[in-house]
Amino acid sequence: MSTKIFVNLPVKYLERSKEFFTKLGYSFDPQFSDENARCLVISDNIYAMLLVEPFFKTFTHRQIADSSVSVEAILTLSADSREQVDELVDRALASGGSPAAETQDHGYMYGRSFLDPDGHHWEVMWMDMSAAQEQG
CATH class of the missing domain: 3.10.180.10 (2,3-Dihydroxybiphenyl 1,2-Dioxygenase, domain 1)
Structure with a gap:
């Protein structure tokens, strides 16, 4: 399926x-x-x-969340490299998005985030899976 x-x-x-x-x-x-x-x-x-x-x-029948003051979800996209994370988030910020949180850099895992023009929270993450398995 x-x-x-x-x-x-x-x-x-x-x-x-x-x-x-x-x-x-x-x-x-x-x-x-x-x-x-x-x-x-x-x-x-x-x-x-x-x-x-x-x-x-x-x-x-429920109210739509006001994304300027609350979060209804965090949407996470995977990236193939740290550079791809930076490229996508930098484009989002240059295109009308705004920062959502501080950069996360754990060596084997790297992520940045942005809010789209409607305030939806997007994360973009890269992870070195072999190094992540060693951490766990």
Whole structure:
């Protein structure tokens, strides 16, 4: 069984979010995109559905978290190297994102983070798996 994951995220301005993630090098699946949603392709099996807040609200009776004062989730992306972590986070910051936390550098594991324009918390992590196994 091949499982895909679709993370649904509320956004205030759909085009702003599309422009931000396009600048980070991601693409969108037009089949699952319209005036209410953009399907952000993260990998072959991972997608983020960026949904305008009124449309997002049709899927829940609960309040949408105010990401300027609370965290609803931390989304973590893996990277192939420390350099790739820096490259992606630097692009995010230059494209309208803001820092989310201090850099984490444990030698065998390295990560940085950013908040997208809607305040969603993204981590980008690299780990040397052979060194991590020695640590554990």
